Amino acid sequence: DVKVTQSSRYLVKRTGEKVFLECVQDMDHENMFWYRQDPGLGLRLIYFSYDVKMKEKGDIPEGYSVSREKKERFSLILESASTNQTSMYLCASSFITAPGQGFDEQFFGPGTRLTVL
Amino acid sequence: AQSVAQPEDQVNVAEGNPLTVKCTYSVSGNPYLFWYVQYPNRGLQFLLKYITGDNLVKGSYGFEAEFNKSQTSFHLKKPSALVSDSALYFCAVRDEAYNTDKLIFGTGTRLQVFP
Structure with a gap:
């Protein structure tokens, strides 16, 4: 079974702190994604990566950065946490779609519920 | 622009x-x-896909889902609901705008099954 793990289930930080959220997958997936989930807004993509050291902005990248130094690990960084970044953060991974191949689903981690005070 | 609505x-x-x-859904090409x-306090679990x-x-x-091209719908169905099916359900569509594997998610529907 695919396993996507996230470093913390619950996290409480103070405004202005630098926050690191870690995600690790064990299925050799090329793609990795960071979403935030807020009630009534569904999932919104923050950043994604399709290869080591590669990253692309999603729909709401402001206030976030990412790092992918190894294929299995994708980190989300909040440079200076703010209260409006209080949310559920979900990491996901998937195989990259090759030409002529089907489109694979994404596999999700359990989520990190971050509270910024 | 592509989108899904729940x-x-x-x-x-x-x-x-x-x-x-x-x-x-709303897409310009094949969806x-x-x-x-x-489930509560859990990540998302894949149910099914239409390619x-x-x-x-x-x-x-x-669970099963019916793809209807003329109505641009992809409704999720189950013949007989269980209390354990109570959860939050998300529909998603592949983002065509980029040559990547991004998904666009709906806002979610909370299913409550009463005994």
Whole structure:
């Protein structure tokens, strides 16, 4: 079974702190994604990566950065946490779609519920 | 722009009755559509996907979804609901705008199955 793990289930930080959220997958997936989930807004993509050291902005990248130094690990960084970044953060991974191949689903981690005070 | 809409924030159904969770989509090309389920305090779990082929797609936990091109819909269905099906359900479509594997998610529908 695919396993996507996230470093913390619950996290409480103070405004202005630098926050690191870690995600690790064990299925050799090329793609990795960071979403935030807020009630009534569904999932919104923050950043994604399709290869080591590669990253692309999603729909709401402001206030976030990412790092992918190894294929299995994708980190989300909040440079200076703010209260409006209080949310559920979900990491996901998937195989990259090759030409002529089907489109694979994404596999999700359990989520990190971050509270910024 | 591509999008998915889940018109109902919540669906209530009695145990044993059939359930439907609605999803409509808007894409310019061929749609790649997905359903995910989220149980309390858990990540999303994949239920099923439509890529091409039969309009009725069967998935996990007895769920199925019907792809209807003329109505641009991809409704999730189950013939007989269980209390344990109570969860948050998300519809998603592949983002065509980029040559990547991004998904666009709906806002979610909370399914409540009453005993």
